[in-house]
Amino acid sequence: MPDKLMQTTKVAGEGKTLHAKKFWPHELILGLLPLFIGFEVMLWAVYLPLATRGLADFRVFYADGYTLRTGQAAELNDIHPVFEKLLFVPLSLLAYRAAYWVFMAFNVALLFLCGGLLRPRLKVLSDRWRWLPALLILAFIPISRALLIGQDSIILLTLLAAALWSLDHEKEFVAGLLVGLGIFKFQIVIPIALLFLIWKRWRFSAGFAVPSVAAGLVSLWLVGLGGAREYANLLLSISVRRPPQAEMLHYASNPRDMLNLRGLFFAILDGKLPHDYVQFLIAACSAVVLLAAARQRPSLPLAIVASSLVSYHMFSHDASILIIVIAAALSSESLWKGAVAVLLLLAPLCAVILDRGYLEAIPLLGLFLLMLGRVPGRSEFTTGGRQDAIQRT
Numbered sequence: 001m002p003d004k005l006m007q008t009t010k011v012a013g014e015g016k017t018l019h020a021k022k023f024w025p026h027e028l029i030l031g032l033l034p035l036f037i038g039f040e041v042m043l044w045a046v047y048l049p050l051a052t053r054g055l056a057d058f059r060v061f062y063a064d065g066y067t068l069r070t071g072q073a074a075e076l077n078d079i080h081p082v083f084e085k086l087l088f089v090p091l092s093l094l095a096y097r098a099a100y101w102v103f104m105a106f107n108v109a110l111l112f113l114c115g116g117l118l119r120p121r122l123k124v125l126s127d128r129w130r131w132l133p134a135l136l137i138l139a140f141i142p143i144s145r146a147l148l149i150g151q152d153s154i155i156l157l158t159l160l161a162a163a164l165w166s167l168d169h170e171k172e173f174v175a176g177l178l179v180g181l182g183i184f185k186f187q188i189v190i191p192i193a194l195l196f197l198i199w200k201r202w203r204f205s206a207g208f209a210v211p212s213v214a215a216g217l218v219s220l221w222l223v224g225l226g227g228a229r230e231y232a233n234l235l236l237s238i239s240v241r242r243p244p245q246a247e248m249l250h251y252a253s254n255p256r257d258m259l260n261l262r263g264l265f266f267a268i269l270d271g272k273l274p275h276d277y278v279q280f281l282i283a284a285c286s287a288v289v290l291l292a293a294a295r296q297r298p299s300l301p302l303a304i305v306a307s308s309l310v311s312y313h314m315f316s317h318d319a320s321i322l323i324i325v326i327a328a329a330l331s332s333e334s335l336w337k338g339a340v341a342v343l344l345l346l347a348p349l350c351a352v353i354l355d356r357g358y359l360e361a362i363p364l365l366g367l368f369l370l371m372l373g374r375v376p377g378r379s380e381f382t383t384g385g386r387q388d389a390i391q392r393t
Contacts, residue, residue, distance in 0.1 A: 025330060025338030026128050029136065029345065036139035036345075047148055052097050057317075058150020061085065062099055065092035068222070079313070082219040084152065084184035100150055107147050110158040111137060117161040118324065120168070124331040136330075137323055141348040146317035153320040156182045156189075160321055164300050175300075176207025183212045188318065191290065191307035192300070199298040256358050259348075260314040261285055261365075263358030286310035292372055301328045305368045309361065316348055316357055322364070329367060340367045 051058070064080070065088030091099040115137055119126075122133035137143060146153040159182045166175035176196070182189045189208075196204045223230075255266035262282050269278045286309070293306040305325050308314055322344060329341035340363050347360035 023335075023338060025335070025342050026125065026132075028342055029330070030129065030132065032342075032345070033135050033139055036141070037135070039349075040139070040141070040144045043144070044148060051148060051150065052100055054096060056100070056149045058100050058103060059096070061088045061103075061150065061152070062092060062096055065089045069093075080152075081184050081186070081215065082222045083215045086218075103150055104147060107154045110154050111143070111147075114154075114158045114161045117158075117165045118327060121164075121327055121331055125327070133327075136327070136345075140320070140323050140326070140345060142316050142319040143323060145348075146320050149317065151317040152184065153317045156185045156318075157320045157323065160300070160304065160324060164324065167300055172201060172203035173207040176201075176204035177210060178207075179204075180208040180211035183215045185318070187311040187313045188307050188321070191310050192303040195290065195293055195303045195306065196298065198294040201298055256356070257316075258314045259308070259316065259319050259357050259360040259364065260311055261289070261309050261361060262312055263314070264361040264365075267358045289368065293368075296372065299371075301325045302368075302371050305364065305371060309364060309368060319348060319360065325367065334370065337367065337370050340370060 050056070061080075064085040068082075068085050069089045069092050091103060094102065115134060119133070122136075125132045125136065143154065143157070145151075159178045163175040163178040166172075166178060176193070179189050179192055193205065193208045193212075196208070255263050255270075257263065258266075265278055265282050265285070269281070273281075289306050289309050293302055296302055301324060304321055308319070308322060311318075326341045326344050329337040329344075332338070343363035344360070344367065347363050350356040350359040
């Protein structure tokens with residue numbers, strides 16, 4: 001018989017109960033929480049004074065907001081889409097330190113919202129201990145890192161959590177609209193949208209198209225055709241072609257720091273095979289991942305895992321979105337999924353070590369394979385993997 005959950009849990013929307021006993025991944029996470037939080041306290045104590053003085057990713061957003069506000073959009077030349085930088089125009093009216101704290105407060109508010117949106121999925125964890133879901137979110141290093149360095153990943157996490165809530169309530173168009181609003185991380189949301197298109201979820205796809213097209217038109221209006229061409233060449237330079245070491249450092253785009261298939265293949269094969277061969281293998285394996293996911297029934301958590309694996313850009317702070325699939329794995333009855341979820345919580349520590357971020361792709365790939373092991377029921381689409389879709393294995 002499979003291991004069961006620790007307490008009797010009422011299944012959402014079904015009126016059923018799961019009679020449960022100790023589930024060791026939950027107990028292990030409870031034991032690791034003090035270590036995670038202690039590590040983050042030390043990280044914040046060291047890095048926060050530097051971040052408030054400008055040594056943070058937020059400085060780029062702040063500078064871009066100022067550049068846009070002063071009518072110099074043509075001079076923007078980093079890897080973030082131009083339309084996203086409109087968000088930072090108001091912040092550029094403040095002094096840097098004040099703007100940094102305002103943006104952090106905004107992200108903290110989003111985390112509270114995200115916790116509320118995910119609450120129905122975290123009931124198994126809150127039944128174990130009421131503070132476990134909140135501490136799990138805070139202890140996830142990518143979320144803490146995104147908050148500290150002033151990155152935009154928490155915005156995407158909240159949009160995906162809201163999309164999941166919308167699917168729970170059978171609002172497909174709204175879900176697609178919310179995912180489309182995350183087009184500033186197009187390397188992550190486009191594969192998600194592609195899977196839903198293959199799954200023939202037309203309302204989701206229509207919702208996704210609305211903000212995506214609008215964002216493209218706004219960017220084109222801001223920078224013109226010449227700027228759009230330069231941006232496309234920049235993306236090709238740091239993703240498909242082999243950029244010079246200086247360029248990788250400038251754009252912080254070292255593939256070995258990426259928590260995806262690209263990072264894993266570069267770590268294993270770069271220097272052993274020609275660069276074009278490595279790129280071909282990455283593209284081929286990415287296609288296999290998407291095709292394997294496409295053969296399953298629609299599931300947003302599955303789409304998030306597949307997209308994270310195939311995205312060409314996936315750094316530690318981008319992995320904030322994985323808290324959604326970690327929560328889903330910990331709320332399942334599968335001991336294997338629970339164990340992999342623990343590894344996904346631990347693996348971001350590797351990203352602290354230079355050129356080792358790719359190691360998180362290993363448990364992520366393991367979770368993807370476990371999610372393919374059972375074809376989800378129809379209810380998994382409307383709930384995105386909610387507790388009422390759990391089946392005993």
